[in-house]
Amino acid sequence: xxxxxxxxxxxxxxxxxxxxxxxxxxxxxxxxxxxxxxxxxxxxxxxxxxxxxxxxxxxxxxxxxxxxxxxxxxxxxxxxxxxxxxxxxxxxxxxxxxxxxxxxxxxxxxxxxxxxxxxxxxxxxxxxxxxxxxxxxxxxxxxxxxxxxxxxxxxxxxxxxxxxxxxxxxxxxxxxxxxxxxxxxxxxxxxxxxxxxxxxxxxxxxxxxxxxxxxxxxxxxxxxxxxxxxxxxxxxxxxxxxxxxxxxxxxxxxxxxxxxxxxxxxxxxxxxxxxxxxxxxxxxx
Amino acid sequence: xxxxxxxxxxxxxxxxxxxxxxxxxxxxxxxxxxxxxxxxxxxxxxxxxxxxxxxxxxxxxxxxxxxxxxxxxxxxxxxxxxxxxxxxxxxxxxxxxxxxxxxxxxxxxxxxxxxxxxxxxxxxxxxxxxxxxxxxxxxxxxxxxxxxxxxxxxxxxxxxxxxxxxxxxxxxxxxxxxxxxxxxxxxxxxxxxxxxxxxxxxxxxxxxxxxxxxxxxxxxxxxxxxxxxxxxxxxxxxxxxxxxxxxxxxxxxxxxxxxxxxxxxxxxxxxxxxxxxxxxxxxxxxxxxxxxxxxxxxxxxxxxxxxxxxxxxxxxxxxxxxxxx
Numbered sequence: 001x002x003x004x005x006x007x008x009x010x011x012x013x014x015x016x017x018x019x020x021x022x023x024x025x026x027x028x029x030x031x032x033x034x035x036x037x038x039x040x041x042x043x044x045x046x047x048x049x050x051x052x053x054x055x056x057x058x059x060x061x062x063x064x065x066x067x068x069x070x071x072x073x074x075x076x077x078x079x080x081x082x083x084x085x086x087x088x089x090x091x092x093x094x095x096x097x098x099x100x101x102x103x104x105x106x107x108x109x110x111x112x113x114x115x116x117x118x119x120x121x122x123x124x125x126x127x128x129x130x131x132x133x134x135x136x137x138x139x140x141x142x143x144x145x146x147x148x149x150x151x152x153x154x155x156x157x158x159x160x161x162x163x164x165x166x167x168x169x170x171x172x173x174x175x176x177x178x179x180x181x182x183x184x185x186x187x188x189x190x191x192x193x194x195x196x197x198x199x200x201x202x203x204x205x206x207x208x209x210x211x212x213x214x215x216x217x218x219x220x221x222x223x224x225x226x227x228x229x230x231x232x233x234x235x236x237x238x239x240x241x242x243x244x245x246x247x248x249x250x251x252x253x254x255x256x257x258x259x260x261x262x263x264x265x266x267x268x269x270x271x272x273x274x275x276x277x278x279x280x281x282x283x284x285x
Numbered sequence: 286x287x288x289x290x291x292x293x294x295x296x297x298x299x300x301x302x303x304x305x306x307x308x309x310x311x312x313x314x315x316x317x318x319x320x321x322x323x324x325x326x327x328x329x330x331x332x333x334x335x336x337x338x339x340x341x342x343x344x345x346x347x348x349x350x351x352x353x354x355x356x357x358x359x360x361x362x363x364x365x366x367x368x369x370x371x372x373x374x375x376x377x378x379x380x381x382x383x384x385x386x387x388x389x390x391x392x393x394x395x396x397x398x399x400x401x402x403x404x405x406x407x408x409x410x411x412x413x414x415x416x417x418x419x420x421x422x423x424x425x426x427x428x429x430x431x432x433x434x435x436x437x438x439x440x441x442x443x444x445x446x447x448x449x450x451x452x453x454x455x456x457x458x459x460x461x462x463x464x465x466x467x468x469x470x471x472x473x474x475x476x477x478x479x480x481x482x483x484x485x486x487x488x489x490x491x492x493x494x495x496x497x498x499x500x501x502x503x504x505x506x507x508x509x510x511x512x513x514x515x516x517x518x519x520x521x522x523x524x525x526x527x528x529x530x531x532x533x534x535x536x537x538x539x540x541x542x543x544x545x546x547x548x549x550x551x552x553x554x555x556x557x558x559x560x561x562x563x564x565x566x567x568x569x570x571x572x573x574x575x576x577x578x579x580x581x582x583x584x585x586x587x588x589x590x591x592x593x594x595x596x597x598x599x600x601x602x603x604x605x606x607x608x609x610x
Contacts (some may be wrong), residue, residue: 244485
């Protein structure tokens with residue numbers, strides 16, 4: 001009796017502890033979004049989105065930074081998805097399990113935790129200087145791809161693992177080759193969670209400034225890039241520049257820029273939820 | 286189950302948007318100036334260069350001017366490899382950087398463009414201090430003061446016996462190098478137990494909310510937060526450049542009586558790049574407009590005779606270059 005009571009008490013204690021912690025996170029987020037909206041929302045306008053950078057806070061806009069961010073996102077998707085997903089498939093489905101593959105696995109997991117600026121330094125030496133790409137979009141997107149490929153590899157492998165083994169075995173039983181089994185059965189079944197992983201990784205990547213400053217993202221770029229070899233600037237970098245300016249009007253611009261960046265992140269997360277739901281409904285055995 | 290290929294088509298959408306947006310450039314006009322100029326370097330000089338680039342691009346939209354802010358040192362690294370045309374610098378080039386340039390066969394010209402005053406500030410509730418000498422600043426900030434000089438009356442005996450909190454630029458910034466060089470006589474010599482930030486706005490907030498605070502940062506940050514801060518006059522105890530303690534203002538920085546805490550800002554132009562017509566034209570434009578634009582973004586313009594000197598230096602420099610094709 002006594003023990004039952006104690007257990008019940010513990011149970012409700014943990015419940016309230018959990019509620020408290022959940023609310024703490026949510027309240028912090030709500031306060032942050034409220035302050036940003038309060039300072040920045042009035043500054044947000046079509047002009048703000050389509051204007052070039054300027055020394056006059058009221059004339060300055062994020063046009064080139066926003067387009068730079070789109071470019072960066074598109075290029076990063078191309079490189080990181082191709083490399084990350086195929087490496088994940090190889091490691092999960094083709095590679096022989098042994099000492100070597102276990103070492104590889106541990107190292108890839110470790111790479112997820114490497115500070116992003118380290119990738120910037122690597123990118124500077126490898127892409128900017130050795131490959132001679134300079135401070136181009138291409139060098140930047142290679143660097144960002146490096147940053148998120150480990151995450152994509154890990155997600156791809158986990159998603160493939162989650163597909164029931166019987167599906168693969170059934171495909172083999174019907175005479176499918178390995179690639180047929182992967183491309184027609186495993187990947188479609190796993191694609192919902194793979195895409196979710198990719199999009200979450202990208203949502204992280206578009207907020208990155210540190211590694212891209214190292215690999216040559218500029219601040220004042222009064223034109224939009226025409227090719228992957230052009231100079232560029234990005235939203236996080238423009239925001240960072242504005243927050244460090246002495247004039248308080250630039251802080252307002254920074255808040256408005258943050259709203260746009262938050263909006264982009266929300267859209268990305270929305271797409272990931274949509275795709276996940278869409279695919280999960282389609283996959284039926 | 287329905288067949289699905291790896292869904293490339295879902296990624297085609299953002300690529301398409303980018304391609305669409307990228308294709309709407311401005312139409313080309315004949316006979317207009319064209320070319321590209323790459324600038325990097327000090328984040329302190331950045332607002333001036335940004336202002337010049339903005340005006341220049343407005344006049345010549347076909348010239349692509351880009352400005353980065355990897356810091357004075359980071360900029361010189363790129364400059365010495367010939368990766369950029371112009372470097373913004375909040376201090377003069379160091380011997381090691383000159384050697385690097387020489388090793389890579391790069392020559393350049395140094396052009397003074399404006400001054401930046403460094404403000405020594407306290408909290409507005411501070412009613413005891415209104416000026417400070419360079420010797421007192423040294424006593425307060427030198428490495429030996431760490432953990433020892435912690436109260437106001439240790440700096441000057443008639444100040445109250447209450448704790449002093451210090452705020453200053455982080456060790457990676459040019460502001461830190463300049464402050465330590467000017468006060469301690471040697472760059473990077475400084476106590477470590479102070480609140481450091483690379484972001485001057487953080488320092489402004491710190492000093493504004495702490496009654497026992499003393500901090501240093503760029504004058505423009507004081508100008509934009511006058512109601513939250515109190516400026517101290519600085520006395521270098523050298524009557525030859527102005528008697529007594531002097532407050533940093535446009536006049537005192539310009540006529541060099543506010544010493545030693547006013548620093549020169551430079552641009553360095555690569556000689557190879559200066560052979561290009563657009564770069565020549567841009568730098569000339571820079572020197573013509575810098576005095577007006579520098580004060581707009583919070584810096585102190587050169588005196589008229591200095592502007593004339595710098596312009597003369599620039600025209601002599603370009604006349605020694607090979608003729609432009």
